Amino acid sequence: MDENVLARLVPGISRLERTGDNTFASTLAIKLGPVSGSFNGSLELEELKEPESFVLKVQQKSSIGNAASAIKIKLSPVNEQQTEMEFNGVVKLSGLLASMGQRVVGGVSGTLTKQFFSNLESELERKQSAST
Amino acid sequence: MSTNGLIGKSVKRVEDKRFITGRGKYTDDIILPGQTYAAFLRSPFAHAKILEITTEAAKAMPGVIAIYTGEDLREVNGVPCGWQVNFKDGTTMKEPKHPLLAVDKVRHVGEAVAIVIADTREHAVDAAEAIMVDYEDLSCVIDPLKAAQPGAPLVHDDVPGNVCFDWNLGNPPGEVDEALKNSAHVTTLEFVNQRLVPNAIEPRSYNSSYDEANDRYTLYTSTQNPHLIRLLMCAFVLGIPEHKVRVVGPDVGGGFGSKIFHYTEEALLTWCSRKTRRPVKWTATRSESFVTDAHGRDHVTKAEMGFDNEGRITALRVKTYANLGAYLSTFGSCVPTYLHGTLMQGLYTTPKINIDVTAVFSHSTPVDAYRGAGRPEATYLLERLIDLGAQELNIDPAELRFKNFIPPFDGVNQPGYQTQVALQYDSGNYEGVLKKGLEMAGYENFRNEQKANSNGKLIGIGISTYIEACGIAPSAVVGSLGARAGLYEVGQVRVQPTGKVSVYTGAHSHGQGHETTFAQVVADKLGIPMDDVEIIHGDSEAVAFGMGTYGSRSLAVGGSAIVKSIEKIIEKGKKIVAHKLEASADDIEFANGKFTVKGTDKSMGFGDVALTAYVPHVYPKDLEPGLDFSSFYDPANFTYPFGCHIAIVEVEKATGKVQLKRFIAVDDVGNVINPMIVEGQIHGGVVQGVGQALFEGADYDENGQLTNASYMDYCMPRADDLPMIETGSQVTPCPHNPLGVKGAGEAGCIGSTPAVVNAVLDALWKGGYTVKDIPMPLTSERVWKAMQ
Numbered sequence: 001m002d003e004n005v006l007a008r009l010v011p012g013i014s015r016l017e018r019t020g021d022n023t024f025a026s027t028l029a030i031k032l033g034p035v036s037g038s039f040n041g042s043l044e045l046e047e048l049k050e051p052e053s054f055v056l057k058v059q060q061k062s063s064i065g066n067a068a069s070a071i072k073i074k075l076s077p078v079n080e081q082q083t084e085m086e087f088n089g090v091v092k093l094s095g096l097l098a099s100m101g102q103r104v105v106g107g108v109s110g111t112l113t114k115q116f117f118s119n120l121e122s123e124l125e126r127k128q129s130a131s132t
Numbered sequence: 133m134s135t136n137g138l139i140g141k142s143v144k145r146v147e148d149k150r151f152i153t154g155r156g157k158y159t160d161d162i163i164l165p166g167q168t169y170a171a172f173l174r175s176p177f178a179h180a181k182i183l184e185i186t187t188e189a190a191k192a193m194p195g196v197i198a199i200y201t202g203e204d205l206r207e208v209n210g211v212p213c214g215w216q217v218n219f220k221d222g223t224t225m226k227e228p229k230h231p232l233l234a235v236d237k238v239r240h241v242g243e244a245v246a247i248v249i250a251d252t253r254e255h256a257v258d259a260a261e262a263i264m265v266d267y268e269d270l271s272c273v274i275d276p277l278k279a280a281q282p283g284a285p286l287v288h289d290d291v292p293g294n295v296c297f298d299w300n301l302g303n304p305p306g307e308v309d310e311a312l313k314n315s316a317h318v319t320t321l322e323f324v325n326q327r328l329v330p331n332a333i334e335p336r337s338y339n340s341s342y343d344e345a346n347d348r349y350t351l352y353t354s355t356q357n358p359h360l361i362r363l364l365m366c367a368f369v370l371g372i373p374e375h376k377v378r379v380v381g382p383d384v385g386g387g388f389g390s391k392i393f394h395y396t397e398e399a400l401l402t403w404c405s406r407k408t409r410r411p412v413k414w415t416a417t418r419s420e421s422f423v424t425d426a427h428g429r430d431h432v433t434k435a436e437m438g439f440d441n442e443g444r445i446t447a448l449r450v451k452t453y454a455n456l457g458a459y460l461s462t463f464g465s466c467v468p469t470y471l472h473g474t475l476m477q478g479l480y481t482t483p484k485i486n487i488d489v490t491a492v493f494s495h496s497t498p499v500d501a502y503r504g505a506g507r508p509e510a511t512y513l514l515e516r517l518i519d520l521g522a523q524e525l526n527i528d529p530a531e532l533r534f535k536n537f538i539p540p541f542d543g544v545n546q547p548g549y550q551t552q553v554a555l556q557y558d559s560g561n562y563e564g565v566l567k568k569g570l571e572m573a574g575y576e577n578f579r580n581e582q583k584a585n586s587n588g589k590l591i592g593i594g595i596s597t598y599i600e601a602c603g604i605a606p607s608a609v610v611g612s613l614g615a616r617a618g619l620y621e622v623g624q625v626r627v628q629p630t631g632k633v634s635v636y637t638g639a640h641s642h643g644q645g646h647e648t649t650f651a652q653v654v655a656d657k658l659g660i661p662m663d664d665v666e667i668i669h670g671d672s673e674a675v676a677f678g679m680g681t682y683g684s685r686s687l688a689v690g691g692s693a694i695v696k697s698i699e700k701i702i703e704k705g706k707k708i709v710a711h712k713l714e715a716s717a718d719d720i721e722f723a724n725g726k727f728t729v730k731g732t733d734k735s736m737g738f739g740d741v742a743l744t745a746y747v748p749h750v751y752p753k754d755l756e757p758g759l760d761f762s763s764f765y766d767p768a769n770f771t772y773p774f775g776c777h778i779a780i781v782e783v784e785k786a787t788g789k790v791q792l793k794r795f796i797a798v799d800d801v802g803n804v805i806n807p808m809i810v811e812g813q814i815h816g817g818v819v820q821g822v823g824q825a826l827f828e829g830a831d832y833d834e835n836g837q838l839t840n841a842s843y844m845d846y847c848m849p850r851a852d853d854l855p856m857i858e859t860g861s862q863v864t865p866c867p868h869n870p871l872g873v874k875g876a877g878e879a880g881c882i883g884s885t886p887a888v889v890n891a892v893l894d895a896l897w898k899g900g901y902t903v904k905d906i907p908m909p910l911t912s913e914r915v916w917k918a919m920q
Contacts (some may be wrong), residue, residue, distance in 0.1 A: 098833070
């Protein structure tokens with residue numbers, strides 16, 4: 001996994017450093033409705049089965065609360081041109097994030113997911129144009 | 133005794149001038165020389181191990197004076213519980229330590245982990261954010277039913293099954309089972325009385341200082357009972373000699389129960405003020421209030437009421453799981469038991485009653501008394517059951533109540549009513565309030581209109597007839613039930629040499645208007661103008677050891693103590709006058725502020741007598757100078773206000789939206805000193821009760837996060853949610869206190885909730901939707917879903 005690519009894909013990421021084989025330290029800025037803050041924490045790739053799947057474990061801390069998530073991402077080829085990407089996971093929020101941001105969390109996660117995919121799209125386009 | 137007509141008059145509140153002009157003085161307004169400010173780092177988790185706390189970076193931040201964590205307070209006691217309840221087998225309830233700062237583990241979101249003391253509030257908050265804590269998140273449990281199940285995550289390792297105690301009251305369970313079995317009909321209801329967040333307008337605030345020169349402490353605190361706080365903090369937590377501590381509850385902006393309790397922050401700030409030799413102040417932010425002010429209610433109940441063929445109640449069986457939160461708050465144990473179980477008789481002649489309560493810990497904010505405290509839960513249970521019974525038996529709910537009411541008794545010519553659940557009611561006329569309520573509501577007309585249902589709207593009427601135990605409380609009785617304090621009150625009346633009067637009461641006013649009501653009583657009894665009377669309260673240095681204000685007790689208990697002192701003053705005054713006017717004390721009469729020798733025109737004014745008492749030149753030889761008396765009054769019984777609340781609602785078929793169209797409250801609170809203040813209390817209470825029925829409720833998610841911990845998401849009732857409240861009254865005097873008063877602080881909140889819910893269910897039922905229950909709050913979504 002190329003951490004530079006990961007940094008470009010994950011919305012709100014401002015710093016990503018490799019700290020181990022599959023672990024990274026990160027700084028993220030996220031706004032969740034009325035609360036926003038800068039998160040420090042770790043990203044960890046587990047159950048890595050290149051190129052099919054991995055679990056992305058994220059632990060983030062901030063003064064407005066903590067977020068912990070485990071997201072399983074699975075890639076399966078549909079045909080030569082297409083790959084299906086499946087992802088699901090759980091996110092646990094705590095502190096102000098949970099008490100103030102709860103009712104917008106669905107909307108925000110939707111937006112972030114969309115952003116992730118549009119980042120992924122432009123990344124793929126970039127790669128494609130680089131390779132052609 | 134004399135009267136100048138002040139008792140019974142709607143005198144405008146004298147304290148309001150300072151409140152509405154912004155001149156009230158609250159704890160946060162107090163700035164002491166060398167003032168410092170505290171901020172807390174609080175747990176974001178409901179249940180987690182504290183692995184490591186790093187404070188170095190925070191300590192180096194600007195303005196920081198000190199930072200303490202639970203580790204620094206390992207040897208300091210936790211805050212105590214004021215009421216011991218025993219398990220059914222006689223063993224003592226489980227009382228895990230409630231530490232001032234979390235040690236090793238956090239047990240609810242908002243629990244304090246560290247305190248920062250800095251030169252400004254902002255510096256303290258910044259430094260608190262810079263403290264790093266490593267937690268290991270653990271699984272948690274919030275629901276009281278789930279918490280009591282085997283295998284549930286434990287809140288305290290030494291409390292098996294999370295059960296603090298189990299408790300039973302009433303007739304032997306076998307007798308109640310038998311009576312239910314033999315009943316013609318049994319109405320069963322399983323329901324939740326949801327958790328509420330108190331929301332006083334003034335957040336909790338404390339300012340504690342230590343005077344090294346004299347080894348003395350002063351704590352300013354937003355409390356309902358300064359002496360109780362001093363006792364608990366000194367004797368149970370910090371081990372400071374009580375006479376070295378002054379506790380002041382200045383103006384306090386609302387309590388509703390949430391400011392009775394001795395909170396960890398009070399003791400911790402006092403401890404810190406000694407450590408740092410600086411005054412330390414903290415005022416909760418609204419976000420902190422949501423997760424740290426003790427919450428209210430949170431019962432899960434199954435209740436069964438049996439009826440015979442005529443609709444007479446044969447028996448009542450209740451099983452309640454009460455959520456205590458993560459720790460025992462000061463009176464957390466007595467709310468679901470002695471303030472709840474003992475009210476299961478209601479207004480009815482139910483011959484067999486048994487209630488069983490299991491009180492459990494969970495990973496949530498502690499739960500304690502909130503306006504009504506146990507009695508709203510009891511009333512909700514009974515009034516929902518009898519209404520559901522009426523629907524099921526197809527009897528009019530008003531008729532079913534009349535059929536089952538305890539007949540009127542005045543407690544003088546007829547004895548008090550002995551219930552099956554320990555209490556003896558003082559006096560009551562229950563059918564009277566229902567009759568009056570029905571009349572005000574135009575009940576028959578409404579029923580006809582409802583039957584005709586001409587416009588296809590869902591309209592409903594809900595009745596609630598309640599009783600409460602107030603005037604808390606006879607010390608010997610509550611002592612035998614586990615209270616760790618007496619519940620008398622003290623009242624000192626100090627007549628100054630010029631005849632002006634200073635009154636010191638142990639009751640504490642935080643919205644009740646004591647400065648007006650108590651002054652009315654004193655001025656009326658002494659026949660002097662109200663302006664000549666000053667009510668002093670809330671300062672442990674000024675007032676003798678008093679018990680404070682809660683449980684609708686101030687006038688019934690505190691007012692009675694003042695009356696006792698007034699009686700002593702008049703008696704002494706008679707001796708002084710007798711000597712001066714050369715008559716016998718037995719021949720002196722006191723009326724309208726004047727002492728007169730019976731049958732003569734020889735008299736002395738109250739002011740002259742006062743002056744004589746302090747300038748005793750011509751004075752009885754065996755009489756002490758001065759005119760200053762203090763009395764402690766311990767009531768003979770609780771007082772039992774009661775009433776009838778009626779709600780009329782309209783439910784929108786398409787959306788389930790409930791609109792409260794009318795609200796009628798007929799309350800019998802005994803004699804009334806100031807009708808306007810009583811009405812205000814009823815209004816406030818009704819609004820809070822309607823809030824529970826339609827809007828409010830603390831929502832915890834499965835991770836133990838309070839997800840509606842702000843005014844964006846926690847719905848408080850607003851003026852435009854309510855119709856004008858129509859009040860009516862009836863007076864059945866309390867037979868056992870000198871004022872004949874019963875208390876009015878909680879009535880509105882106790883009677884109103886079931887009236888509203890009954891009205892909504894009546895609307896649905898009469899509209900053809902056979903809905904047994906909708907969990908509160910009755911939001912549009914919940915009502916609509918129930919209709920589908």
